[in-house]
Amino acid sequence: MPLASVPDVAPPEPLASLIHARGLTKRFGEFTAVDGIDVDVPRGEAFGFLGPNGAGKSSTMRMIGCVSPPSAGTLRILGMDPAADGPAIRARLGVVPQQDTLDLELTVRENLLIYGRYFGLSRALVRERADELLDFVQLTDRAKDKVEPLSGGMKRRLTIARSLINDPEILLLDEPTTGLDPQARHTLWDRLFRLKQRGVTLVLTTHYMDEAEQLCDRLVVMDKGRFVAEGSPRELIARYSTREVLELRFRADEDISVYGEKLAGLVERIEVLPDRLLLYTDNGDRTTEEVHARGVRPAGTLVRRSTLEDVFLRLTGRTLVD
Amino acid sequence: MTTTTDRPVQQRPAPGSVRRTAAALEYWLVQYRTVWRGTVVSGVLTPVLFLTAMGVGLGALVDDAGRLGGEYLLFLAPGLMAATAMQTAEFESTYPVMGGIKWIRTYHAMLATPLGVADILLGHLLFVALRVLSVASIYLLVIALFGAAPSWLALAAVPAALLTGMAFAAPIFAFSAGNENDAGFAALERFVIVPLFLFSGTFFPVSQLPDAIEWVAYVTPLWHGVELCRGLVLGTAELGVSVAHVGYLTVCTVVGVAAAYETFRRRLEKTG
Numbered sequence: 167m168p169l170a171s172v173p174d175v176a177p178p179e180p181l182a183s184l185i186h187a188r189g190l191t192k193r194f195g196e197f198t199a200v201d202g203i204d205v206d207v208p209r210g211e212a213f214g215f216l217g218p219n220g221a222g223k224s225s226t227m228r229m230i231g232c233v234s235p236p237s238a239g240t241l242r243i244l245g246m247d248p249a250a251d252g253p254a255i256r257a258r259l260g261v262v263p264q265q266d267t268l269d270l271e272l273t274v275r276e277n278l279l280i281y282g283r284y285f286g287l288s289r290a291l292v293r294e295r296a297d298e299l300l301d302f303v304q305l306t307d308r309a310k311d312k313v314e315p316l317s318g319g320m321k322r323r324l325t326i327a328r329s330l331i332n333d334p335e336i337l338l339l340d341e342p343t344t345g346l347d348p349q350a351r352h353t354l355w356d357r358l359f360r361l362k363q364r365g366v367t368l369v370l371t372t373h374y375m376d377e378a379e380q381l382c383d384r385l386v387v388m389d390k391g392r393f394v395a396e397g398s399p400r401e402l403i404a405r406y407s408t409r410e411v412l413e414l415r416f417r418a419d420e421d422i423s424v425y426g427e428k429l430a431g432l433v434e435r436i437e438v439l440p441d442r443l444l445l446y447t448d449n450g451d452r453t454t455e456e457v458h459a460r461g462v463r464p465a466g467t468l469v470r471r472s473t474l475e476d477v478f479l480r481l482t483g484r485t486l487v488d
Numbered sequence: 489m490t491t492t493t494d495r496p497v498q499q500r501p502a503p504g505s506v507r508r509t510a511a512a513l514e515y516w517l518v519q520y521r522t523v524w525r526g527t528v529v530s531g532v533l534t535p536v537l538f539l540t541a542m543g544v545g546l547g548a549l550v551d552d553a554g555r556l557g558g559e560y561l562l563f564l565a566p567g568l569m570a571a572t573a574m575q576t577a578e579f580e581s582t583y584p585v586m587g588g589i590k591w592i593r594t595y596h597a598m599l600a601t602p603l604g605v606a607d608i609l610l611g612h613l614l615f616v617a618l619r620v621l622s623v624a625s626i627y628l629l630v631i632a633l634f635g636a637a638p639s640w641l642a643l644a645a646v647p648a649a650l651l652t653g654m655a656f657a658a659p660i661f662a663f664s665a666g667n668e669n670d671a672g673f674a675a676l677e678r679f680v681i682v683p684l685f686l687f688s689g690t691f692f693p694v695s696q697l698p699d700a701i702e703w704v705a706y707v708t709p710l711w712h713g714v715e716l717c718r719g720l721v722l723g724t725a726e727l728g729v730s731v732a733h734v735g736y737l738t739v740c741t742v743v744g745v746a747a748a749y750e751t752f753r754r755r756l757e758k759t760g
Contacts, residue, residue, distance in 0.1 A: 194758075233599045234757055246521035254603035256501035272524055280518050283511045284601035286503025330603075 179338065181340060182208050184336055184367050185230060187241035192225045193419045199225040201391035202239065209335075210367040214378045215475060217388035218484065223371035224264060226388075227359055232256050244335065257285055260334030260366075262325050263343045270314040274305055277313060285332040292331065299327040303357060319350025337361065341372040344379060344392040355380050375474035380381035382384055387474075392480045401473055406480045408434065411448040414443040414457065425462055432456055437479055444476070499605065502602040512603055512611020515594065516584075520615070531623050535630035538568055553644075564647060564687040567690035567720035569627040570652045570713035577625045577653035578660055578681050579614040582673045589613065596757055605753045612746070613657060620653030621646065638758065639723025648734075650719055652713025655737040658744025665751040697700045707738045711743035 185207040190272040200222040207213045214418045228234035229241060232255050234247040241248055245411070251352040253354070268277050275296055284294030300306045303323035313321065321340065324412040329337060342358070358381055362368055373377050378385050379399045387395040387402070395402055412433075416422055428440045433453055437444040443464075449452040450469030457464070479485060503511065520527075539561065549561035556563060588595040588608075598608050624646045631637045663676065686698065688710035694702050705711045716733040719725030 231600060253502040253508065253604060256600065257602045259600070261600035263596065263600065265593065267593040267600075269519070269592055269597075271519065271592075276518060280515050281597070282603065283514055284508075284598055284603050284604065286507050286511070324505060331599075 167253060172181055182404055183242075184209050184244055185213075185229075185369065186242040186286075187239060189228060189315055190236055190241055191231060192234065197390055200229070202305070202386075203386075203391075203393055205386070207336075209367055211468070212362050212370070212381050212383045214369075214385035214428040215371040215388050216372055216373070216378045216385050216478070218478075219362045221388040223388055224340055227338055227363070227369070227371055231259060231338050235304050236302060237395045249438075255258040255331065258335050258380070260329035260332065260337040260338040260340055262329045264271075264344070264371075266321050266325055267325060268321060268328070271312065273310055273312055274316070275300065277324060278331055281328045282331040287332065294399050295333075296327075296333055302360075303327040304353075314345075317350070317415040319346050319353065322346060322354060323357065323398075326354070330361075334366070336369060339368065341371055341373070343372075345373065353376070359416035366372040375478070378474055385474075389482045395477065402474060402477045403472045404471065406447040407476040409448045409472060409473050411470050411476060412445040412447055412450045412453050412457070413468040413470065414445065414462070415441065415466040415468075416443075417465050425464075427461060428462055429457060432460070439485070445481075446472070446476070491642050491713050495708050505607060507611045508603050508607035509614070512598060512607050513614045515598070515612075516561060516612060516615035517618075527619075528626075530627045532630065534572060535565075535568070535627045539565055539630065539636070542568075543636070550614075559636075561634065562638070562722060563718070564691065566718040567633065567714045569624060569631065569645060569721070569758050570688045570717040571685050571688070571710060572627055572654050573620050573649040573653035573713065574710055575681065576620050577616060578676070580619050581657045581660035582676065583670065585612070585661055586667065586670050586673075589665060590669075595752075598684075599756060605756055606749060608756075609661070609749055609752050613654070613661065613748075616652060617654060617656045620657070621650050624649035624653070630723075639721065641719075641723045642721040643726060645717045645720040648716045649713065651734065651737045652709065652717070653740065655709040655713070655740035655744070656667050658741050658748055660733065660744075661745060662747035662751045665748065665755050684708055688714045688722050689714045711734045711735055714722035 180215065183206045185205060187205040189202045189204065190200060191198065191202050198265070203226065205213075215221075217223050217227060225234065229236050230243060232243065232252040235249060244258055246255050248255055250346065269280075272280070278296040278299060279292050281290075283289075287295075297306075302307050303326055305324060305327065306318060308320065310318065316324065326339075326342075330393060339358070343354050346354065346464065355377070358368060362381070368381065369382060370377075382399060384396070385402070386393045386397050388477060397405065414425070422440075422443060423438055425438055428444060429436060429443070433445045433447045436445040437446075445453055445457070454467055454469065455466075460485075475485065502561060512702070527561075543561035547564065550556055550560040595608050599605070603611075622689065628646055632642070660676070663672070687701070688694070688705055688708050690710075694705040694711060697705060699748050712733040714731055716725070716737075719730060
């Protein structure tokens with residue numbers, strides 16, 4: 167027996183941090199999907215991972231969801247270690263996966279009932295909660311229908327209802343509105359916003375900047391398995407972009423880079439995209455006049471607020487959605 | 489509206505492994521409710537048709553030749569019972585497993601809850617066991633109605649057929665979870681299940697086979713299942729031989745479960 171064995175366990179995490187990760191890494195063979203990230207999510211926060219496809223968002227979510235063991239690093243969820251307490255942690259999580267896992271042959275209500283049984287809830291309790299949740303996601307009138315013919319937005323709402331059957335403390339949402347039409351997305355955001363108001367901690371991944379802006383108190387911008395920036399949407403925009411953006415569109419047959427050179431020095435930063443120029447400025451209207459004064463006549467101009475898309479472009483040189 | 493978060497559901501402890509496995513089994517039972525009628529009809533029709541055509545019809549010719557040293561119906565019926573257990577197990581262990589991984593993604597839905605890989609695997613295997621058990625029970629009932637179950641020992645042929653089925657189900661679970669798509673299932677049927685069905689002593693004694701192939705037959709789980717069921721249904725089973733058959737089938741099942749666990753774990757961890 168070694169006399170002075172040093173315990174290699176970290177001191178207990180303050181419970182305020184529901185998700186705590188240090189140096190969290192996921193490797194698949196030679197490929198590093200998540201490359202040593204540090205995360206802390208306090209109770210009640212809506213936290214987002216923003217990044218393009220392949221940035222490592224889903225791999226991170228699967229580690230937090232205790233279905234994919236980390237390759238390296240420390241991970242504590244609700245103060246517990248996923249390697250030792252997977253079932254106990256998952257009992258307190260709600261998961262909305264990127265790809266629906268509903269049973270299309272069962273009815274809407276049956277999908278909720280059986281899912282509640284996985285959490286060891288009694289049939290009576292599951293029935294009661296299923297009815298409440300169907301009401302919450304506005305699917306009560308479809309309760310007895312099979313899932314198959316439901317619209318994409320309805321299926322997504324059902325998946326959210328299902329994820330709430332165990333009254334989770336943390337709700338993990340992987341690309342919750344990808345593939346939905348704008349109206350369905352807004353309905354979904356409205357439901358998620360209500361959950362947030364009730365104190366449910368939301369953790370979501372998205373490659374939609376508007377979704378991140380709508381839902382997240384704080385987010386990290388992820389690229390190639392690493393965090394490239396962290397903050398509230400407003401902070402990130404203030405730090406990495408300007409108040410306004412002037413977009414100049416040109417005819418398809420024109421060489422845009424020529425205009426980029428012509429306008430060089432006009433503003434702090436110019437992004438040359440395949441179909442347009444982005445001029446980062448604090449006063450879009452004044453910059454528009456200056457562009458005209460330099461003899462540049464674009465086919466169209468648009469002054470807009472900076473978004474997280476601009477932040478991402480600044481940080482990675484690439485756009486979020488191809 | 490009613491609120492959904494003001495009731496402390498979450499304070500409950502996570503269910504233990506027995507309840508988790510039971511919950512996984514419950515899913516397959518709920519799902520089975522939508523198809524059970526069809527399976528009961530085929531469960532009854534299959535033995536009735538086979539025993540009538542081959543046992544009674546073909547059997548009359550075999551009996552006239554007088555070389556079997558007994559009634560062909562009595563020889564055939566228990567063998568078919570074991571072979572049908574194998575086929576039921578095969579059917580339930582291929583497409584549904586692929587569905588759980590890829591098509592309906594039931595396993596992934598379960599993994600997001602307290603259920604783990606072992607619970608998911610055992611719950612599904614238990615359902616297959618119940619299916620094989622019900623098919624074997626119906627089979628024995630029909631055999632008895634044909635007057636082909638002369639011994640009370642025949643009742644023990646039901647668990648024997650169940651074990652035969654599981655000796656196939658468990659390794660086929662591993663096979664199915666290791667396949668990227670369902671193309672392999674047709675090959676499994678064509679190159680494994682059908683040859684075994686025909687040449688494992690179900691329709692004629694394996695001693696009729698060329699010596700080299702006869703030895704292959706002894707290695708296959710189905711031959712052990714057929715011999716075991718036949719001995720029990722006819723009441724001619726010897727203890728030592730029967731124990732050896734049970735032992736062999738048990739080893740196949742246990743090795744199959746271990747292989748299935750490993751393949752499930754790798755496959756389910758890899759894909760979201």
